Amino acid sequence: MSTTLSGVPVLRTNLADYPVTKALREGRIASDLMKLDFCGPTPAHNGFKAMVRESAFDAGELAIVTFLQAKAYGKPYVLLPAPISGRFQHHCAGYNLDFGHLDPKDIEGKRVGVRTYTQTTALWIRGILRHEYDVDLDRVTWMTLGDGHLAEYTDPVNCERLPKGSSIPQMMLDGELAAALLGEDMPKDPRVRTLVPDAQQAAKDWFAREGVVPINHMFVVHRDLSRTRPDIVRELYAMIADSRAAAEGVPAVFPPLGLEANRKGIQLAIDWALDQKIIPHRLSVDELFDDVTGSLA
Structure with a gap:
């Protein structure tokens, strides 16, 4: 100051x-x-x-x-x-339908991209997947581009770093990642679907129940x-x-x-x-x- x-x-x-x-x-x-x-x-x-x-x-x-x-x-x-x-964050997990339909639990055992593990959008959509759709988050390999903001923090063991310069949206479109947590960076592509079924209605229902x-x-x-x-x-x-x-x-x-x-x-x-x-x-x-x-x- x-x-x-x-x-x-x-x-x-x-x-x-x-x-x-x-x-x-x-x-x-x-x-x-x-x-x-x-x-x-x-x-x-x-x-x-x-x-x-x-x-x-x-x-x-x-x-x-x-x-x-x-x-x-x-x-x-x-x-x-x-x-x-x-x-609302229900729409912030997407996948390419060309590689097959995915229900939320289908990402278990697969690679999912996210800019950083600690990204706030990622916290919310992962929580929704876990608590609304019973996804075991520990069984997902989270593919990240960078570390978090706090020097003291280390990502969980089921996180892996993507090569520098990787494009998570493109990797999701190409099928190199099963899904991606992207928020506003979600590709405007007709092949992309939300991992949460009928995400907009799901968000309305969630708000009606939780009020948050x-x-x-x-x-x-x-x-x-x-x-x-x-x-x-x-x-x-x-x-x-x-x-x-x-x-x-x-x-x-x-x-x-x-x-x-x-x-x-x-x-x-x-x-x-x-x-x-x-x-x-x-x-x-x-x-x-x-x-x-x-x-x-």
Whole structure:
């Protein structure tokens, strides 16, 4: 954190341009308490490793899985109850029908591609496959392109690294991978099918039952900022809320603001992260926040 000539703190901020952050990014939502320096890379997830390994930013977005790992390994960031992105994930596992129909359990014993094992989309779709379709995740060989954001973390033994420069979507289309967890990178190809049958309806049914929209990224601040300038942290939360209120094009079903409103979704992320060997021990929802951020509403 630096200061301007007038003494106003400048926060190094890693935050992408989403509908819910657009007013904030464009300066339509601003504050006299601080200035936000949007110095993070594009896409923002390219800054996550620098955030948790080097404390490169004072504030910004972080994948919920990366934050859970950061908390487990003692990194100096604290969560705000402010999701920045989230969506249903049932459609995020695909395969090429040309190589035969696949039911979810059919990926057991096969190779499935994913950018990194700890990718948040991967956490959610693997959890869906395990808990909704009884897939034994330990019997799948997860083919990855890179390591996770935390230096302390090692992938499970059933992960293998693909050669540098590999294209997971192309390998899935070519049948070199039985399936792939891809999210927005899923090829727009008529041969591609979702591994979850009728994924859109399955997501609606799941939401009707669980009442949770899976969180992708949430807003975090450096622990020192929360300790020394709680007024700035409260202001940041209010600015995020105002930016969300000004947003256009936000899905009708989107992760809400507030700790209690997100408790079930965060708990689910913790449970599934532990189950998938992504965090080394159980965390509680409340320990992800401090006295300042936990009281934001």
